[in-house]
Amino acid sequence: MGTAIVLLVVAAVVGLAVRSMVKDKKAGKSLQCGSDCKHCQGHCH
Secondary structure, eight states, X not given: XXXXXXXXXXXXXXXXXXXHHHHHHHTTOOGXXXXXXXXXXXXXX
């Protein structure tokens, strides 16, 4: 039972991290460009 609870918590944390990354990408932010794509003149991946 404890393993299932830990698994659910880890899955929730990973899901929130992925959701945050997708949201930032849609907002024009990128980790490769210092979280702001306007600084790399459109060369973000």
